Amino acid sequence: MYTFLRILAALVLVGVLALVAFIFWPVQTTSPHTDLPADYQVPEGAGEYAMQLADCAACHTAEDGERFAGGRAIESPMGAIYSSNITPDPETGIGNVTLDQFRAALYDGIGKDGAHLYPAMPFANYRKLSEPDVRALYAYFMDEVPAVRNAVTKTNLSFPFNQRWGIRAWKWVALDKAGFTPEFDDAQLNRGAYLVEGPGHCGACHSPRNVFIAQAGYTAADDRFMTGGEIGGWHAPDMREPNSAPQKWAADQLAHWLRTGRNNHAGVSGEMQLVVGESLQYLSDEDVGAMVAYLRHIGRDGPAPETPPARPETPGETEALLASADPGMELGALLYLDNCNACHFVDGLGANEIFPELDGNSLVNAPGGTGLIHIILHGAEMPSTELRPMRLRMPGFAKRLSDDEVATLANFVRSGWSNSAAAIDADAVAALRERRAEAD
Ligand code: HEC
Ligand code: HEC
Numbered sequence: 001m002y003t004f005l006r007i008l009a010a011l012v013l014v015g016v017l018a019l020v021a022f023i024f025w026p027v028q029t030t031s032p033h034t035d036l037p038a039d040y041q042v043p044e045g046a047g048e049y050a051m052q053l054a055d056c057a058a059c060h061t062a063e064d065g066e067r068f069a070g071g072r073a074i075e076s077p078m079g080a081i082y083s084s085n086i087t088p089d090p091e092t093g094i095g096n097v098t099l100d101q102f103r104a105a106l107y108d109g110i111g112k113d114g115a116h117l118y119p120a121m122p123f124a125n126y127r128k129l130s131e132p133d134v135r136a137l138y139a140y141f142m143d144e145v146p147a148v149r150n151a152v153t154k155t156n157l158s159f160p161f162n163q164r165w166g167i168r169a170w171k172w173v174a175l176d177k178a179g180f181t182p183e184f185d186d187a188q189l190n191r192g193a194y195l196v197e198g199p200g201h202c203g204a205c206h207s208p209r210n211v212f213i214a215q216a217g218y219t220a221a222d223d224r225f226m227t228g229g230e231i232g233g234w235h236a237p238d239m240r241e242p243n244s245a246p247q248k249w250a251a252d253q254l255a256h257w258l259r260t261g262r263n264n265h266a267g268v269s270g271e272m273q274l275v276v277g278e279s280l281q282y283l284s285d286e287d288v289g290a291m292v293a294y295l296r297h298i299g300r301d302g303p304a305p306e307t308p309p310a311r312p313e314t315p316g317e318t319e320a321l322l323a324s325a326d327p328g329m330e331l332g333a334l335l336y337l338d339n340c341n342a343c344h345f346v347d348g349l350g351a352n353e354i355f356p357e358l359d360g361n362s363l364v365n366a367p368g369g370t371g372l373i374h375i376i377l378h379g380a381e382m383p384s385t386e387l388r389p390m391r392l393r394m395p396g397f398a399k400r401l402s403d404d405e406v407a408t409l410a411n412f413v414r415s416g417w418s419n420s421a422a423a424i425d426a427d428a429v430a431a432l433r434e435r436r437a438e439a440d
Protein backbone atom coordinates (compact mmCIF):
# COMPACT_ATOMS: atom_id res chain seq x y z
CA MET A 1 0.00 0.00 0.00
CA TYR A 2 2.77 2.33 0.99
CA THR A 3 4.59 1.72 -2.29
CA PHE A 4 1.38 2.19 -4.19
CA LEU A 5 0.72 5.59 -2.60
CA ARG A 6 4.29 6.60 -3.22
CA ILE A 7 4.00 5.70 -6.88
CA LEU A 8 0.70 7.53 -7.10
CA ALA A 9 2.14 10.68 -5.53
CA ALA A 10 5.13 10.49 -7.83
CA LEU A 11 2.85 10.11 -10.83
CA VAL A 12 0.75 13.12 -9.97
CA LEU A 13 3.85 15.25 -9.59
CA VAL A 14 5.40 13.89 -12.76
CA GLY A 15 2.08 14.47 -14.53
CA VAL A 16 1.93 18.14 -13.60
CA LEU A 17 5.54 18.68 -14.59
CA ALA A 18 4.96 16.80 -17.82
CA LEU A 19 2.16 19.04 -18.84
CA VAL A 20 4.28 22.13 -18.27
CA ALA A 21 7.17 20.55 -20.15
CA PHE A 22 5.01 19.44 -22.99
CA ILE A 23 3.59 22.88 -23.53
CA PHE A 24 6.61 25.14 -23.17
CA TRP A 25 10.08 23.75 -23.83
CA PRO A 26 11.64 22.37 -27.02
CA VAL A 27 13.72 19.20 -26.45
CA GLN A 28 17.46 19.83 -26.20
CA THR A 29 20.15 17.23 -26.51
CA THR A 30 23.45 17.16 -24.63
CA SER A 31 26.56 18.10 -26.65
CA PRO A 32 29.76 16.02 -26.57
CA HIS A 33 31.55 16.23 -23.21
CA THR A 34 34.88 16.93 -24.98
CA ASP A 35 35.74 18.16 -28.47
CA LEU A 36 37.78 15.65 -30.39
CA PRO A 37 39.89 16.65 -33.41
CA ALA A 38 38.06 16.55 -36.74
CA ASP A 39 40.26 13.67 -37.97
CA TYR A 40 39.75 11.61 -34.78
CA GLN A 41 40.08 7.88 -35.43
CA VAL A 42 38.61 5.25 -33.13
CA PRO A 43 41.52 3.02 -32.03
CA GLU A 44 41.48 -0.58 -33.25
CA GLY A 45 39.40 -2.79 -30.95
CA ALA A 46 38.06 0.13 -28.89
CA GLY A 47 34.55 -0.28 -30.24
CA GLU A 48 34.02 -3.84 -29.15
CA TYR A 49 35.65 -3.12 -25.78
CA ALA A 50 33.37 -0.14 -25.11
CA MET A 51 30.37 -2.32 -26.00
CA GLN A 52 31.58 -4.97 -23.53
CA LEU A 53 32.15 -2.40 -20.79
CA ALA A 54 28.62 -1.08 -21.23
CA ASP A 55 27.04 -4.54 -21.60
CA CYS A 56 24.86 -3.53 -24.58
CA ALA A 57 24.49 -7.18 -25.59
CA ALA A 58 22.75 -8.23 -22.37
CA CYS A 59 19.61 -6.23 -23.10
CA HIS A 60 19.67 -5.87 -26.86
CA THR A 61 19.87 -9.59 -27.64
CA ALA A 62 16.71 -11.65 -27.13
CA GLU A 63 17.02 -15.17 -25.79
CA ASP A 64 17.78 -17.26 -28.89
CA GLY A 65 17.70 -14.04 -30.95
CA GLU A 66 20.34 -12.60 -33.28
CA ARG A 67 22.96 -10.54 -31.51
CA PHE A 68 21.85 -6.91 -30.98
CA ALA A 69 18.64 -7.42 -32.97
CA GLY A 70 16.59 -6.46 -29.89
CA GLY A 71 13.25 -7.75 -28.72
CA ARG A 72 14.30 -8.83 -25.23
CA ALA A 73 11.54 -8.07 -22.74
CA ILE A 74 12.90 -5.98 -19.87
CA GLU A 75 10.64 -6.39 -16.86
CA SER A 76 9.41 -3.21 -15.20
CA PRO A 77 6.75 -2.57 -12.56
CA MET A 78 4.63 -1.11 -15.39
CA GLY A 79 4.96 -4.08 -17.75
CA ALA A 80 7.46 -5.43 -20.28
CA ILE A 81 9.60 -2.98 -22.25
CA TYR A 82 11.11 -4.43 -25.42
CA SER A 83 14.67 -3.49 -26.33
CA SER A 84 15.33 -1.98 -29.76
CA ASN A 85 17.12 -3.50 -32.72
CA ILE A 86 20.51 -1.72 -32.65
CA THR A 87 22.07 -3.47 -35.64
CA PRO A 88 22.72 -1.19 -38.64
CA ASP A 89 19.63 -2.34 -40.55
CA PRO A 90 18.30 0.95 -41.96
CA GLU A 91 14.65 0.19 -41.40
CA THR A 92 14.24 -1.93 -38.29
CA GLY A 93 17.60 -1.00 -36.72
CA ILE A 94 19.75 2.11 -36.36
CA GLY A 95 21.49 2.12 -39.77
CA ASN A 96 20.32 5.65 -40.58
CA VAL A 97 21.08 7.11 -37.15
CA THR A 98 23.69 9.91 -37.11
CA LEU A 99 26.40 10.22 -34.46
CA ASP A 100 24.44 13.02 -32.81
CA GLN A 101 21.26 10.96 -32.73
CA PHE A 102 23.18 8.01 -31.31
CA ARG A 103 24.67 10.21 -28.59
CA ALA A 104 21.19 11.54 -27.82
CA ALA A 105 19.98 7.98 -27.21
CA LEU A 106 22.87 7.35 -24.79
CA TYR A 107 22.89 10.72 -23.00
CA ASP A 108 19.31 11.94 -23.18
CA GLY A 109 17.23 8.85 -23.83
CA ILE A 110 15.90 10.02 -27.18
CA GLY A 111 15.24 7.43 -29.89
CA LYS A 112 15.76 7.74 -33.63
CA ASP A 113 12.23 8.99 -34.21
CA GLY A 114 12.59 11.61 -31.46
CA ALA A 115 10.53 9.63 -28.93
CA HIS A 116 11.55 9.59 -25.28
CA LEU A 117 13.00 6.22 -24.32
CA TYR A 118 11.96 4.36 -21.21
CA PRO A 119 14.70 4.37 -18.58
CA ALA A 120 14.96 0.58 -18.98
CA MET A 121 17.63 1.82 -21.38
CA PRO A 122 20.20 3.03 -18.82
CA PHE A 123 20.82 6.50 -20.25
CA ALA A 124 20.75 7.79 -16.67
CA ASN A 125 24.17 6.13 -16.36
CA TYR A 126 25.39 6.30 -19.96
CA ARG A 127 25.16 10.10 -19.87
CA LYS A 128 28.53 9.87 -18.10
CA LEU A 129 30.18 8.11 -21.07
CA SER A 130 33.24 9.91 -22.43
CA GLU A 131 33.20 11.15 -26.02
CA PRO A 132 35.89 8.63 -27.08
CA ASP A 133 33.65 5.84 -25.73
CA VAL A 134 30.61 7.23 -27.55
CA ARG A 135 32.60 7.38 -30.80
CA ALA A 136 33.90 3.86 -30.25
CA LEU A 137 30.37 2.55 -29.70
CA TYR A 138 29.03 4.34 -32.76
CA ALA A 139 31.82 2.99 -34.96
CA TYR A 140 31.25 -0.50 -33.59
CA PHE A 141 27.52 -0.56 -34.24
CA MET A 142 27.79 1.02 -37.69
CA ASP A 143 30.81 -0.87 -39.04
CA GLU A 144 31.33 -4.08 -37.10
CA VAL A 145 27.87 -5.40 -36.29
CA PRO A 146 26.07 -7.20 -39.13
CA ALA A 147 22.69 -5.70 -40.04
CA VAL A 148 19.74 -7.86 -39.00
CA ARG A 149 16.23 -7.18 -40.18
CA ASN A 150 14.06 -7.66 -37.16
CA ALA A 151 11.02 -5.59 -36.26
CA VAL A 152 10.73 -5.96 -32.48
CA THR A 153 7.50 -6.25 -30.50
CA LYS A 154 6.15 -2.79 -29.78
CA THR A 155 6.19 -1.84 -26.12
CA ASN A 156 2.63 -1.31 -25.02
CA LEU A 157 2.24 -0.22 -21.42
CA SER A 158 -1.08 0.79 -19.99
CA PHE A 159 -2.10 4.42 -19.55
CA PRO A 160 -0.48 6.68 -18.35
CA PHE A 161 2.84 4.89 -18.88
CA ASN A 162 2.25 4.67 -22.63
CA GLN A 163 2.47 8.49 -22.82
CA ARG A 164 6.13 8.84 -23.71
CA TRP A 165 6.18 12.60 -23.22
CA GLY A 166 5.65 11.87 -19.51
CA ILE A 167 9.16 10.39 -19.52
CA ARG A 168 10.44 13.82 -20.40
CA ALA A 169 9.28 15.25 -17.09
CA TRP A 170 10.64 12.19 -15.34
CA LYS A 171 14.05 12.97 -16.83
CA TRP A 172 14.01 16.45 -15.31
CA VAL A 173 13.55 15.15 -11.82
CA ALA A 174 15.44 11.89 -12.16
CA LEU A 175 18.66 12.52 -14.08
CA ASP A 176 22.02 13.64 -12.77
CA LYS A 177 24.00 16.19 -14.76
CA ALA A 178 25.60 14.78 -17.89
CA GLY A 179 29.30 13.96 -17.95
CA PHE A 180 31.67 12.30 -15.52
CA THR A 181 33.40 14.34 -12.81
CA PRO A 182 36.60 12.80 -11.37
CA GLU A 183 36.47 13.14 -7.58
CA PHE A 184 39.70 11.53 -6.42
CA ASP A 185 43.41 12.46 -6.54
CA ASP A 186 44.10 8.99 -7.76
CA ALA A 187 43.85 7.96 -11.42
CA GLN A 188 42.96 4.34 -10.62
CA LEU A 189 40.07 5.34 -8.32
CA ASN A 190 38.78 7.80 -10.91
CA ARG A 191 38.86 5.12 -13.60
CA GLY A 192 37.01 2.74 -11.28
CA ALA A 193 34.39 5.39 -10.50
CA TYR A 194 33.91 6.07 -14.21
CA LEU A 195 33.43 2.38 -14.98
CA VAL A 196 31.00 1.73 -12.12
CA GLU A 197 28.96 4.94 -12.45
CA GLY A 198 28.98 5.16 -16.24
CA PRO A 199 29.35 2.28 -18.70
CA GLY A 200 29.07 -0.50 -16.04
CA HIS A 201 25.79 1.05 -14.79
CA CYS A 202 26.23 -1.00 -11.62
CA GLY A 203 24.14 1.50 -9.68
CA ALA A 204 21.10 0.84 -11.88
CA CYS A 205 20.65 -2.46 -10.04
CA HIS A 206 22.71 -2.05 -6.87
CA SER A 207 21.22 1.28 -5.73
CA PRO A 208 17.81 1.81 -4.14
CA ARG A 209 15.14 3.84 -5.99
CA ASN A 210 13.74 7.19 -4.85
CA VAL A 211 10.11 8.38 -4.97
CA PHE A 212 10.39 8.94 -8.73
CA ILE A 213 11.55 5.33 -9.14
CA ALA A 214 14.87 6.82 -10.25
CA GLN A 215 18.27 5.57 -9.10
CA ALA A 216 18.95 7.07 -5.67
CA GLY A 217 22.40 8.61 -6.07
CA TYR A 218 24.64 8.45 -9.12
CA THR A 219 28.03 8.84 -7.36
CA ALA A 220 29.63 7.66 -4.13
CA ALA A 221 29.19 11.18 -2.71
CA ASP A 222 25.56 10.13 -2.22
CA ASP A 223 25.19 7.76 0.76
CA ARG A 224 22.52 5.73 -1.01
CA PHE A 225 24.62 4.92 -4.10
CA MET A 226 25.35 1.16 -4.41
CA THR A 227 23.65 0.30 -1.11
CA GLY A 228 21.37 -2.38 -2.59
CA GLY A 229 18.35 -2.57 -4.89
CA GLU A 230 15.71 -4.90 -6.28
CA ILE A 231 15.74 -6.10 -9.87
CA GLY A 232 13.52 -8.63 -11.60
CA GLY A 233 12.69 -10.35 -8.30
CA TRP A 234 16.34 -10.54 -7.20
CA HIS A 235 18.10 -8.51 -4.56
CA ALA A 236 21.24 -6.77 -5.83
CA PRO A 237 23.21 -6.52 -2.59
CA ASP A 238 24.68 -3.52 -0.84
CA MET A 239 28.31 -3.01 -1.88
CA ARG A 240 29.22 -0.53 0.88
CA GLU A 241 28.22 -1.95 4.25
CA PRO A 242 31.07 -3.52 6.25
CA ASN A 243 29.75 -7.02 5.74
CA SER A 244 29.35 -6.66 1.95
CA ALA A 245 31.43 -8.54 -0.60
CA PRO A 246 33.75 -5.66 -1.59
CA GLN A 247 34.37 -4.71 2.03
CA LYS A 248 34.95 -8.19 3.45
CA TRP A 249 36.49 -10.17 0.59
CA ALA A 250 40.18 -9.95 -0.28
CA ALA A 251 40.81 -7.70 -3.31
CA ASP A 252 42.02 -10.57 -5.50
CA GLN A 253 38.92 -12.65 -4.63
CA LEU A 254 36.62 -9.80 -5.64
CA ALA A 255 38.52 -9.42 -8.92
CA HIS A 256 38.27 -13.15 -9.55
CA TRP A 257 34.53 -13.13 -8.88
CA LEU A 258 33.93 -10.24 -11.30
CA ARG A 259 35.91 -12.07 -13.99
CA THR A 260 34.51 -15.56 -13.56
CA GLY A 261 31.38 -15.32 -11.41
CA ARG A 262 32.91 -17.58 -8.79
CA ASN A 263 35.51 -17.46 -6.03
CA ASN A 264 36.12 -18.97 -2.60
CA HIS A 265 32.87 -17.41 -1.29
CA ALA A 266 30.05 -17.11 -3.80
CA GLY A 267 28.73 -17.99 -7.24
CA VAL A 268 26.99 -15.58 -9.57
CA SER A 269 23.27 -15.98 -10.18
CA GLY A 270 20.13 -14.21 -11.35
CA GLU A 271 20.34 -10.80 -12.98
CA MET A 272 24.09 -10.62 -12.34
CA GLN A 273 24.89 -13.55 -14.64
CA LEU A 274 24.74 -11.63 -17.88
CA VAL A 275 26.81 -8.85 -16.33
CA VAL A 276 29.65 -11.32 -15.74
CA GLY A 277 29.04 -13.36 -18.90
CA GLU A 278 28.64 -10.53 -21.42
CA SER A 279 30.64 -7.76 -19.81
CA LEU A 280 32.96 -8.15 -16.83
CA GLN A 281 34.80 -11.27 -18.04
CA TYR A 282 36.19 -9.26 -20.98
CA LEU A 283 37.59 -6.37 -18.94
CA SER A 284 41.34 -5.74 -18.94
CA ASP A 285 43.35 -6.42 -15.75
CA GLU A 286 43.72 -2.66 -15.27
CA ASP A 287 39.99 -2.03 -15.50
CA VAL A 288 39.03 -4.88 -13.16
CA GLY A 289 41.72 -3.61 -10.77
CA ALA A 290 40.29 -0.08 -10.97
CA MET A 291 36.76 -1.29 -10.28
CA VAL A 292 37.92 -3.36 -7.32
CA ALA A 293 39.97 -0.48 -5.88
CA TYR A 294 37.02 1.89 -6.20
CA LEU A 295 34.43 -0.52 -4.74
CA ARG A 296 36.72 -1.20 -1.79
CA HIS A 297 37.31 2.51 -1.34
CA ILE A 298 33.67 3.57 -1.03
CA GLY A 299 32.78 1.47 2.03
CA ARG A 300 30.29 3.15 4.34
CA ASP A 301 32.83 3.01 7.17
CA GLY A 302 35.76 4.02 4.96
CA PRO A 303 38.04 1.96 2.71
CA ALA A 304 38.08 -1.82 3.17
CA PRO A 305 40.98 -3.18 5.29
CA GLU A 306 44.01 -4.39 3.35
CA THR A 307 43.67 -7.92 4.74
CA PRO A 308 40.10 -9.17 5.03
CA PRO A 309 38.69 -9.44 8.55
CA ALA A 310 38.81 -12.94 10.02
CA ARG A 311 35.63 -14.95 9.52
CA PRO A 312 33.51 -14.46 12.64
CA GLU A 313 33.85 -17.32 15.09
CA THR A 314 30.76 -19.37 14.17
CA PRO A 315 29.07 -21.10 17.03
CA GLY A 316 29.47 -24.72 15.97
CA GLU A 317 25.83 -25.51 16.78
CA THR A 318 24.58 -25.85 13.23
CA GLU A 319 27.58 -27.92 12.24
CA ALA A 320 27.27 -30.13 15.32
CA LEU A 321 23.54 -30.60 14.75
CA LEU A 322 24.06 -31.63 11.14
CA ALA A 323 26.99 -33.89 11.96
CA SER A 324 25.02 -35.66 14.70
CA ALA A 325 22.71 -37.17 12.06
CA ASP A 326 20.13 -37.56 14.82
CA PRO A 327 16.92 -38.79 13.14
CA GLY A 328 14.87 -36.70 15.59
CA MET A 329 16.42 -33.39 14.48
CA GLU A 330 14.27 -30.49 13.26
CA LEU A 331 12.80 -30.76 9.76
CA GLY A 332 14.93 -27.95 8.28
CA ALA A 333 18.15 -29.70 9.24
CA LEU A 334 16.88 -33.02 7.87
CA LEU A 335 15.94 -31.42 4.59
CA TYR A 336 19.38 -29.84 4.40
CA LEU A 337 21.11 -33.18 4.99
CA ASP A 338 18.94 -34.86 2.39
CA ASN A 339 19.18 -32.27 -0.35
CA CYS A 340 22.03 -29.84 0.17
CA ASN A 341 24.73 -31.35 2.31
CA ALA A 342 26.39 -33.35 -0.45
CA CYS A 343 27.64 -30.13 -2.02
CA HIS A 344 27.47 -27.37 0.59
CA PHE A 345 28.60 -29.53 3.56
CA VAL A 346 27.85 -29.44 7.28
CA ASP A 347 29.97 -26.31 7.81
CA GLY A 348 28.04 -24.46 5.07
CA LEU A 349 31.36 -23.47 3.51
CA GLY A 350 31.13 -25.47 0.26
CA ALA A 351 34.29 -25.80 -1.80
CA ASN A 352 36.44 -23.11 -3.46
CA GLU A 353 35.11 -21.97 -6.83
CA ILE A 354 32.77 -24.99 -7.05
CA PHE A 355 30.15 -24.96 -4.32
CA PRO A 356 29.48 -21.51 -2.84
CA GLU A 357 29.50 -20.79 0.88
CA LEU A 358 26.05 -20.54 2.41
CA ASP A 359 27.35 -19.16 5.69
CA GLY A 360 27.57 -15.36 5.41
CA ASN A 361 26.35 -15.45 1.79
CA SER A 362 24.60 -12.23 0.70
CA LEU A 363 22.08 -14.09 -1.44
CA VAL A 364 21.10 -16.41 1.41
CA ASN A 365 20.70 -13.47 3.79
CA ALA A 366 19.07 -11.01 1.36
CA PRO A 367 15.90 -9.24 2.54
CA GLY A 368 12.86 -11.20 1.34
CA GLY A 369 14.98 -14.22 0.42
CA THR A 370 13.57 -14.44 -3.09
CA GLY A 371 16.94 -15.30 -4.64
CA LEU A 372 17.41 -18.18 -2.20
CA ILE A 373 13.90 -19.54 -2.81
CA HIS A 374 14.39 -19.21 -6.55
CA ILE A 375 17.64 -21.20 -6.40
CA ILE A 376 16.19 -23.94 -4.19
CA LEU A 377 13.25 -24.29 -6.60
CA HIS A 378 14.97 -23.95 -9.93
CA GLY A 379 18.68 -24.41 -9.30
CA ALA A 380 21.39 -22.22 -10.77
CA GLU A 381 24.19 -22.40 -13.27
CA MET A 382 27.36 -20.37 -13.33
CA PRO A 383 28.15 -18.91 -16.74
CA SER A 384 31.07 -20.15 -18.75
CA THR A 385 33.86 -17.59 -18.99
CA GLU A 386 37.19 -17.65 -20.78
CA LEU A 387 39.07 -18.18 -17.50
CA ARG A 388 36.60 -20.74 -16.12
CA PRO A 389 34.77 -22.40 -19.02
CA MET A 390 33.06 -25.07 -16.92
CA ARG A 391 29.39 -24.37 -16.26
CA LEU A 392 28.73 -25.61 -12.76
CA ARG A 393 25.12 -26.50 -12.15
CA MET A 394 23.03 -26.86 -9.07
CA PRO A 395 19.85 -28.89 -9.64
CA GLY A 396 16.43 -27.43 -8.78
CA PHE A 397 14.17 -28.99 -6.14
CA ALA A 398 10.79 -27.67 -7.28
CA LYS A 399 9.43 -31.15 -7.94
CA ARG A 400 10.80 -32.74 -4.80
CA LEU A 401 9.94 -30.19 -2.12
CA SER A 402 6.58 -28.66 -1.17
CA ASP A 403 6.17 -24.93 -0.51
CA ASP A 404 6.26 -25.60 3.23
CA GLU A 405 9.39 -27.68 2.94
CA VAL A 406 11.17 -25.06 0.83
CA ALA A 407 10.26 -22.38 3.38
CA THR A 408 11.42 -24.53 6.31
CA LEU A 409 14.68 -25.36 4.54
CA ALA A 410 15.25 -21.73 3.53
CA ASN A 411 14.70 -20.63 7.12
CA PHE A 412 17.10 -23.25 8.39
CA VAL A 413 19.78 -21.93 6.02
CA ARG A 414 18.92 -18.28 6.79
CA SER A 415 19.41 -18.88 10.50
CA GLY A 416 22.16 -21.55 10.35
CA TRP A 417 25.88 -21.02 11.16
CA SER A 418 26.38 -17.26 11.57
CA ASN A 419 23.37 -16.30 9.41
CA SER A 420 20.53 -14.43 11.09
CA ALA A 421 18.12 -13.30 8.35
CA ALA A 422 14.39 -12.88 8.94
CA ALA A 423 12.16 -15.91 8.29
CA ILE A 424 10.18 -16.25 5.05
CA ASP A 425 6.87 -18.12 4.68
CA ALA A 426 5.39 -20.69 2.29
CA ASP A 427 3.34 -17.99 0.52
CA ALA A 428 6.54 -16.41 -0.76
CA VAL A 429 7.52 -19.78 -2.20
CA ALA A 430 4.11 -20.26 -3.83
CA ALA A 431 4.31 -16.77 -5.37
CA LEU A 432 7.68 -17.53 -6.96
CA ARG A 433 6.50 -20.86 -8.29
CA GLU A 434 3.54 -19.15 -9.91
CA ARG A 435 5.68 -16.44 -11.40
CA ARG A 436 7.95 -19.01 -12.97
CA ALA A 437 4.95 -20.96 -14.34
CA GLU A 438 3.66 -17.78 -15.99
CA ALA A 439 7.06 -17.02 -17.55
CA ASP A 440 7.37 -20.52 -19.03
C1 HEC B 1 19.46 -2.56 -19.18
C2 HEC B 1 19.09 -2.81 -20.56
C3 HEC B 1 19.79 -2.04 -21.66
C4 HEC B 1 21.15 -1.88 -21.84
C5 HEC B 1 22.27 -2.40 -20.99
C6 HEC B 1 21.29 -1.12 -23.07
N1 HEC B 1 20.07 -0.83 -23.59
FE1 HEC B 1 19.70 0.30 -25.25
N2 HEC B 1 17.71 0.13 -24.95
C7 HEC B 1 17.12 -0.66 -23.99
C8 HEC B 1 15.68 -0.61 -24.15
C9 HEC B 1 14.66 -1.36 -23.30
C10 HEC B 1 15.42 0.26 -25.24
C11 HEC B 1 14.06 0.66 -25.79
C12 HEC B 1 13.47 1.71 -24.89
C13 HEC B 1 12.12 2.20 -25.35
O1 HEC B 1 11.50 1.57 -26.21
O2 HEC B 1 11.71 3.25 -24.84
C14 HEC B 1 16.73 0.71 -25.71
C15 HEC B 1 16.90 1.60 -26.77
C16 HEC B 1 18.14 1.91 -27.32
C17 HEC B 1 18.34 2.78 -28.46
C18 HEC B 1 17.26 3.55 -29.22
C19 HEC B 1 16.92 2.84 -30.50
C20 HEC B 1 15.95 3.61 -31.35
O3 HEC B 1 14.95 3.02 -31.74
O4 HEC B 1 16.18 4.77 -31.63
C21 HEC B 1 19.68 2.80 -28.74
C22 HEC B 1 20.39 3.54 -29.84
C23 HEC B 1 20.31 1.94 -27.76
N3 HEC B 1 19.35 1.43 -26.91
C24 HEC B 1 21.67 1.68 -27.74
C25 HEC B 1 22.30 1.00 -26.70
C26 HEC B 1 23.73 0.85 -26.59
C27 HEC B 1 24.73 1.36 -27.60
C28 HEC B 1 23.97 0.19 -25.43
C29 HEC B 1 25.30 -0.10 -24.79
C30 HEC B 1 26.14 1.07 -24.64
C31 HEC B 1 22.67 -0.09 -24.82
N4 HEC B 1 21.70 0.40 -25.62
C32 HEC B 1 22.50 -0.77 -23.62
C33 HEC B 1 17.76 -1.37 -22.99
C34 HEC B 1 19.13 -1.39 -22.78
C1 HEC C 1 21.12 -6.09 -14.09
C2 HEC C 1 21.33 -5.81 -12.70
C3 HEC C 1 22.77 -5.74 -12.20
C4 HEC C 1 23.80 -4.98 -12.69
C5 HEC C 1 23.80 -4.04 -13.88
C6 HEC C 1 24.92 -5.25 -11.83
N1 HEC C 1 24.59 -6.15 -10.86
FE1 HEC C 1 25.84 -6.97 -9.47
N2 HEC C 1 24.37 -8.18 -8.82
C7 HEC C 1 23.05 -8.14 -9.24
C8 HEC C 1 22.28 -9.15 -8.51
C9 HEC C 1 20.80 -9.43 -8.67
C10 HEC C 1 23.19 -9.78 -7.62
C11 HEC C 1 22.86 -10.93 -6.63
C12 HEC C 1 23.05 -12.27 -7.27
C13 HEC C 1 24.44 -12.81 -7.11
O1 HEC C 1 25.01 -12.69 -6.00
O2 HEC C 1 24.98 -13.37 -8.06
C14 HEC C 1 24.49 -9.14 -7.85
C15 HEC C 1 25.67 -9.50 -7.18
C16 HEC C 1 26.87 -8.82 -7.28
C17 HEC C 1 28.05 -9.13 -6.50
C18 HEC C 1 28.20 -10.30 -5.53
C19 HEC C 1 27.87 -9.91 -4.14
C20 HEC C 1 27.91 -11.04 -3.17
O3 HEC C 1 27.85 -10.72 -1.98
O4 HEC C 1 27.97 -12.23 -3.54
C21 HEC C 1 29.01 -8.22 -6.87
C22 HEC C 1 30.43 -8.13 -6.33
C23 HEC C 1 28.44 -7.36 -7.88
N3 HEC C 1 27.14 -7.77 -8.10
C24 HEC C 1 29.10 -6.32 -8.49
C25 HEC C 1 28.58 -5.58 -9.56
C26 HEC C 1 29.33 -4.60 -10.30
C27 HEC C 1 30.75 -4.17 -10.02
C28 HEC C 1 28.50 -4.14 -11.29
C29 HEC C 1 28.80 -3.14 -12.40
C30 HEC C 1 29.86 -3.51 -13.29
C31 HEC C 1 27.24 -4.85 -11.17
N4 HEC C 1 27.33 -5.71 -10.10
C32 HEC C 1 26.16 -4.66 -12.00
C33 HEC C 1 22.53 -7.34 -10.23
C34 HEC C 1 23.27 -6.47 -11.04
Ligand code: HEC
Pocket residue numbers: 265266267268269336339340341342343344354355356357358361363364372375376380381382383392393394395397409413
Ligand atom coordinates in the same frame (compact mmCIF):
# COMPACT_ATOMS: atom_id res chain seq x y z
C1 HEC D 1 24.94 -31.17 -6.72
C2 HEC D 1 25.51 -30.14 -5.92
C3 HEC D 1 24.55 -29.18 -5.23
C4 HEC D 1 23.47 -29.47 -4.42
C5 HEC D 1 22.91 -30.83 -4.05
C6 HEC D 1 22.98 -28.17 -3.95
N1 HEC D 1 23.73 -27.18 -4.46
FE1 HEC D 1 23.48 -25.22 -4.09
N2 HEC D 1 24.90 -24.78 -5.48
C7 HEC D 1 25.65 -25.69 -6.18
C8 HEC D 1 26.43 -25.00 -7.19
C9 HEC D 1 27.40 -25.63 -8.19
C10 HEC D 1 26.12 -23.64 -7.06
C11 HEC D 1 26.65 -22.48 -7.90
C12 HEC D 1 25.65 -22.13 -8.97
C13 HEC D 1 25.59 -20.67 -9.26
O1 HEC D 1 25.91 -19.86 -8.38
O2 HEC D 1 25.17 -20.32 -10.38
C14 HEC D 1 25.17 -23.54 -5.97
C15 HEC D 1 24.63 -22.34 -5.53
C16 HEC D 1 23.80 -22.21 -4.43
C17 HEC D 1 23.37 -20.95 -3.88
C18 HEC D 1 23.75 -19.57 -4.41
C19 HEC D 1 24.99 -19.11 -3.70
C20 HEC D 1 25.65 -17.91 -4.36
O3 HEC D 1 26.69 -17.50 -3.86
O4 HEC D 1 25.17 -17.40 -5.36
C21 HEC D 1 22.56 -21.24 -2.84
C22 HEC D 1 21.86 -20.25 -1.92
C23 HEC D 1 22.48 -22.67 -2.74
N3 HEC D 1 23.26 -23.25 -3.71
C24 HEC D 1 21.74 -23.36 -1.80
C25 HEC D 1 21.50 -24.72 -1.86
C26 HEC D 1 20.51 -25.41 -1.06
C27 HEC D 1 19.66 -24.74 0.02
C28 HEC D 1 20.53 -26.71 -1.43
C29 HEC D 1 19.63 -27.81 -0.97
C30 HEC D 1 18.26 -27.67 -1.40
C31 HEC D 1 21.55 -26.85 -2.46
N4 HEC D 1 22.10 -25.63 -2.68
C32 HEC D 1 21.90 -28.02 -3.09
C33 HEC D 1 25.63 -27.05 -6.00
C34 HEC D 1 24.69 -27.73 -5.27
